[in-house]
Structures are given as structure tokens and as C-alpha cells.
Amino acid sequence: EPEVTQTPSHQVTQMGQEVILRCVPISNHLYFYWYRQILGQKVEFLVSFYNNEISEKSEIFDDQFSVERPDGSNFTLKIRSTKLEDSAMYFCASSESRGGNTIYFGEGSWLTVV
Amino acid sequence: SQQGEEDPQALSIQEGENATMNCSYKTSINNLQWYRQNSGRGLVHLILIRSNEREKHSGRLRVTLDTSKKSSSLLITASRAADTASYFCATDASYGGSQGNLIFGKGTKLSVKP
Numbered sequence A: 001e002p003e004v005t006q007t008p009s010h011q012v013t014q015m016g017q018e019v020i021l022r023c024v025p026i027s028n029h030l031y032f033y034w035y036r037q038i039l040g041q042k043v044e045f046l047v048s049f050y051n052n053e054i055s056e057k058s059e060i061f062d063d064q065f066s067v068e069r070p071d072g073s074n075f076t077l078k079i080r081s082t083k084l085e086d087s088a089m090y091f092c093a094s095s096e097s098r099g100g101n102t103i104y105f106g107e108g109s110w111l112t113v114v
Numbered sequence B: 001s002q003q004g005e006e007d008p009q010a011l012s013i014q015e016g017e018n019a020t021m022n023c024s025y026k027t028s029i030n031n032l033q034w035y036r037q038n039s040g041r042g043l044v045h046l047i048l049i050r051s052n053e054r055e056k057h058s059g060r061l062r063v064t065l066d067t068s069k070k071s072s073s074l075l076i077t078a079s080r081a082a083d084t085a086s087y088f089c090a091t092d093a094s095y096g097g098s099q100g101n102l103i104f105g106k107g108t109k110l111s112v113k114p
Helices: none
Strands: A005-007 A010-013 A019-024 A031-037 A043-050 A053-057 A065-068 A075-079 A088-095 A109-113 B005-007 B010-014 B019-024 B031-037 B043-050 B055-058 B061-066 B071-076 B085-092 B102-104 B108-113
Touching (some): A005 A088, A043 A065, A043 B102, A075 A088, B031 B071, B043 B071
Parallel strands (some): B010 B108
Antiparallel strands (some): A005 A019, B019 B071, B031 B043, B085 B102
16 A cells, blocks of 8 residues: 655654755655654644645744755755754655545654754 | 534454444534554544535445444444454545545554454
């Protein structure tokens, strides 16, 4: 069964450093998303992306964050100048289209900021 | 904003028993999705139920939706130890026709003892 793949599975970074989390969405999907889950808390929406632009973003997704689809298969989340509170599991997800389709999630990337 | 909240927060049962988890939300929805998460792992999609549907089945899973009560339930029949996981409901934002901004609840932690 097709799946969303994410790399790295775990990354430890120094506070203030930049990190890039990578995702390969399911190949025929057109909508891509990033979510995060701080340990012990709810899964939270960050951003949705379609047709090479952001279609929706949450309050969490401030200027520190950016997303990009650098080629036909990858979808990245960049976090500039990481803070301790950015430590979380970051999930990439994708769906075929809008309008009530299933959203498929990857295994996640654990980010630990020290 | 709408919010999915699962009930109970934790559930412990014996293998072979049925497990019922409930989810309540606050505003109108396009659809509601149930996910499973094994500890520290990704979100596995279980079932999507649309707002005009009342019940859906998938294998040992049965989901109901009552839009008048703004609630949904997930029933797992004949549970197995491998069903041990956290279960989340997620509702879409449903404003402006957007999709992908899923609102997750805190989840029900299910423990199935062999």
C-alpha cells in the first residue's frame, strides 16, 4: 500500500539552528500537510499546501516556518532558528484532493531541540 | 473553534472483549476521521465517515456518527492485544470549503490484555 515517508526519523539539534524535515507524499496526491504533536499533547495542524503554494496555515506556522516542494516528489518543512519549544513529532500527510478525502500520515520525525 | 474530544481517556479490557470509544465535537463538520497511533509512531487512518452517513464498517471496526448530538463512536469488536494503541478522532475545519485542517482530540488510550 502506498505510504507517506519521512526523513529523518529523529533529529537532535542545538537551539538556534535550522532544521529541514523531509517528506515524500503518496505519488498521486495533490494536497500536502504538516502537523506536529508535542509530547503528551494533541496533534496540531501547521500548514496545507497545494499547487506550489500554501493554502492554509495555523497560528503556530509563523515566520520561523516555511514549506517547499523542491521537486516532483519531495515536500519539506524548514524551521529556522529552532527553540526548545519546537521539540515535537512532526507529521507529514497527503491526500488526493480536497472535499472530504482521507488524509494519510507518515511515521513522523522526532525533533529534539537542546 | 471546533474540537474533537474522546471519551474515555483510557480504557483497559481483556482480549476478546469489545472496546467502545466516543468522540464529541462542537461545530458542523464535513467528515470525521478516526486514527490509531501506536506509542511514538505515526497516525494510521482507520475510517472516514461523512456528515451524511450514520454508520460505517471496516473489518472489526464500526463507526457511528450522530450529527444532531455532534458525536461519533468507534467500536472495536473481538479486541486483540495488537489493538493496544491510542485512538483519535479528527474533524475537518469545514469553513470556506477547506479540507486538511484536521482538529484532533486528545485520544483514548486503549490497552488490551492477553
